[in-house]
Amino acid sequence: MTSNGRVVLIVCTAIAGMTGLVAAAPSLYNTFCRVTGFDGTTQRADAGSDRVLDRKVTVRFDGTVAPGLPWSFKPEQVSQTLHVGETAMAYFAATNSSDTPVVGTATFNVQPAKAGLYFMKVQCFCFTEQRLEPGQSVSMPVTYFIDPSIADDDNLDDVREITLSYTFYRNEDAEAKLVASGD
Incomplete structure (x- = not known):
C-alpha cells in the first residue's frame, strides 16, 4: 500500500469512527444524565x-x-x-x-x-x-x-x-x- 493509500485509509477510518460516535451520542448522553442526575x-x-x-x-x-x-x-x-x-x-x-x-x-x-x-x-x-x-x-x-x-x-x-x-x-x-x- 502506498503512503497516500494509508492516509486515505486512516482518514476514512477516522470519519467512520466519528460518525459512529455522533450516532451513539444521544443515547450515551441520556444514560449519563439518568445515572448522574446531570x-x-x-x-x-x-x-x-x-x-x-x-x-x-x-x-x-x-x-x-x-x-x-x-x-x-x-x-x-x-x-x-x-x-x-x-x-x-x-x-x-x-x-x-x-x-x-x-x-x-x-x-x-x-x-x-x-x-x-x-x-x-x-x-x-x-x-x-x-x-x-x-x-x-x-x-x-x-x-x-x-x-x-x-x-x-x-x-x-x-x-x-x-x-x-x-x-x-x-x-x-x-x-x-x-x-x-x-x-
Whole structure:
C-alpha cells in the first residue's frame, strides 16, 4: 500500500469512527444524565421511600408546550410541600385544541439542577408518549418523592425548593405510525 493509500485509509477510518460516535451520542448522553442526575435529570424508582425525614421541601410545578403542538398543558397545582422521603402525587392538565389526534412526548428536568439526582419518580405520564383525541382533555399524574439521601449531601443543604418542569413536544413519528396503522 502506498503512503497516500494509508492516509486515505486512516482518514476514512477516522470519519467512520466519528460518525459512529455522533450516532451513539444521544443515547450515551441520556444514560449519563439518568445515572448522574446531570442538568436536572430526574431519577426513576420502583417504589416510594422507606424513610421519611423531618426536613421539608417545596416542589413547584411548570408546564409548557413546544411550538407546533396544538395543546394547552399546565400543572393543576402551583406547588406542594412535603417531607423528604414522603411520596406525593401531582397532576398536570392537557387539552388537544386541534381537530385531529395528536401524540406528544414530554421532556423534564428539575431546578436547581443539582437536585436531579435526588428527585425520584415512581410513576409519570412522561415515561410514555401521550395521545390526545381532538378536543380531548386529560389529567395526567406524576408520583414522586425526594430521596432521603439528599440529607447526606452537604452541597444540597440549601435546597428548600425544587421546580419540576415539563415541556411537551409533538411526536410526529408516532403520529405517522398511527396514520399508517389506520388508528
